[in-house]
Amino acid sequence: DVKVTQSSRYLVKRTGEKVFLECVQDMDHENMFWYRQDPGLGLRLIYFSYDVKMKEKGDIPEGYSVSREKKERFSLILESASTNQTSMYLCASTHRHYGYTFGSGTRLTVV
Amino acid sequence: AQSVTQPDIHITVSEGASLELRCNYSYGATPYLFWYVQSPGQGLQLLLKYFSGDTLVQGIKGFEAEFKRSQSSFNLRKPSVHWSDAAEYFCAVGSNFGNEKLTFGTGTRLTIIP
Numbered sequence: 001d002v003k004v005t006q007s008s009r010y011l012v013k014r015t016g017e018k019v020f021l022e023c024v025q026d027m028d029h030e031n032m033f034w035y036r037q038d039p040g041l042g043l044r045l046i047y048f049s050y051d052v053k054m055k056e057k058g059d060i061p062e063g064y065s066v067s068r069e070k071k072e073r074f075s076l077i078l079e080s081a082s083t084n085q086t087s088m089y090l091c092a093s094t095h096r097h098y099g100y101t102f103g104s105g106t107r108l109t110v111v
Numbered sequence: 112a113q114s115v116t117q118p119d120i121h122i123t124v125s126e127g128a129s130l131e132l133r134c135n136y137s138y139g140a141t142p143y144l145f146w147y148v149q150s151p152g153q154g155l156q157l158l159l160k161y162f163s164g165d166t167l168v169q170g171i172k173g174f175e176a177e178f179k180r181s182q183s184s185f186n187l188r189k190p191s192v193h194w195s196d197a198a199e200y201f202c203a204v205g206s207n208f209g210n211e212k213l214t215f216g217t218g219t220r221l222t223i224i225p
Contacts, residue, residue, distance in 0.1 A: 004154075031211070033212065035215075040120070040217055041217060042115075042117075042201060042215040042216055042217040042218050043155075043201065043203075043213075043215040044215075045212050045213075045214075048212055058212065090154060090155070092155075094211075099145070099157055099160060100145075100155075100157065100213065102147075102154035102155040102156075103154050104152075104153055104154045105152075105153070105154050
């Protein structure tokens, strides 16, 4: 089975901190995605990447950046965390014909 | 721009009763449609997908969905729900077999009563 692993299930950070959310997949998938999930809003795409060192903005990239130095790892960076970035963050990877595999999510609270 | 509407925020169903969750989409080309389920504290799990061919697709856990192009709908059904089906359900639309970005609906939370 494909595994997408997010390094933290729960995270509490202070306003203004730089926050790194890590995501690793073990199946050599080309495409990786970061979504945030909020009640009543569903999942919204933050950033995605189709290859190493490539990145594309999603629907809500403001306040976020990403890094993909290796194929298996896709990091989401909150440059200066704010309370409105308190959310559930979901990472996913895909390979042709197999669709998405999601990680279990990181619930981030910014205080 | 593509979009997905799930008009029901919350549905309550008795165990053993039938279920239908609604999903309407807007997409300019041939849509690739998906239903995902999310149990509390978990990531999303794929229930089923539609790419082409037979418009009635079967998924895991006894779920099925029917693609109706004329109505831009992709409703999820199950003939008899179990308590373990309580979860949040998301409909999504995308392209390229779902390998590119997906657009998700806002979700429907399903509660099962004994």
